[in-house]
Amino acid sequence: MVKGVNICDVKVMNNPAPFLDPFSFEITFACHEDxxxxxxWKIIYVGSAESEKxxxxxxxVLVGPxxxxxxxxxxxxxxxxxxRIPDQDVVGVTIVLITCSYxxxxxxxxxxxxxxxxKELELHENPPEKPKYELLERNVLSTNARVTRFAIDWGDSETITSGHVANGEQSTVNNEEAQKNLETDFEIQNKENNQQQSAVESANEKATGNAEKDAPSGIKDSVVETMDTSNAAAEAATA
Incomplete structure (x- = not known):
């Protein structure tokens, strides 16, 4: 019998929004048994990729029973x-996490x-050393959620896992199949979106590499590279 909870949908409300405005999420989840x-439920904002501190x-918020x-x-x-955010990390890309615990x-x-x-072009091109928080806009990239599961004990011997057991060893094929069965349309759609984004980024990298290879030596240095988020931030999203 399938046990536990899975997320059916998350809607990011009030998005985009001024940087200082509250976050608002409409969350739909399914509980497979009482x-x-x-x-x-927790909302965590990653202030810097350099330190979890x-x-x-x-x-x-607590929801239950x-x-x-x-x-x-x-x-x-x-x-x-x-x-609590270093000035150099205010502007740019970061992570917001929704976590769920039992x-x-x-x-x-x-x-x-x-x-x-x-939003102002002049500030965008020449950002001030000290951030002007009231002029910043926050945009949650809501179509590219990263969903990660963890194995826990729901009160009996059965656990649900995302592919690894608590001690870090590879889980059994049965647990992997259980994970697939638990995936909701929300998770599947976001997984497909992420795969499409990765394919686009890969194509852009190849195109940029070819442009640099084919360009005359005097032009190679002027090739514009596509912006990429930091590896540390990407790891924080699925850590």
Whole structure:
């Protein structure tokens, strides 16, 4: 019997929005059987890819006990505290995470890239050393969620996993099949979106490489490279 909880849909509300505005998410999830204890939902803002110490838990909420079935709620949390973000990390791309835990064990997280930029062209091209928070716009890239599952004990011997057991060893084929069976349309669609994005980025890299190869020596240095998010930030989304 399938046990646990899976996320059916997440809608990012009020997006794009001013940098200092609250985040708002409409979350739909399915519970496969009655859960006697609370589920804890957290929203975490990654302040810098350089250190987890700069992550900010914007808020958390307990939902439960949870009966079997589909449920929906809206989670609105304050925006990040700018004083806790290094100036050089305010503008650009970062991550916001939605995590879900049962009995203090995280079993699923959804990560979104967040782009913070100035709407005014002059500020966009020449950003000030000290960020002007009130002029920044925040855009959550809502079509490219990264969904990660973790194995936990739901109160009996059965666990649901994303491909690895708690000690880091490879899980069994049966657990991998269980994971596939749990995937919702929300997860499948975002996985396809991410694969398409990766294909586009790969094509862009090849095109840029060919352009550099074919260009005369005096022009090679002027080839514009496509912007890429940092590897550290990408790892933070699925850590």
């Amino acid at each position: 859960l006697p204890d609370d589920i804890e 700069l992550d900010q838990t914007l808020d958390s 949870v009966p079997a079935g589909k449920h929906m709620f809206t989670l609105e949390v304050p925006g990040p505290d700018p004083s 009995r203090e064990k995280e079993f699923i997280r959804v990560g979104y890239y967040v782009s913070n930029s100035y």
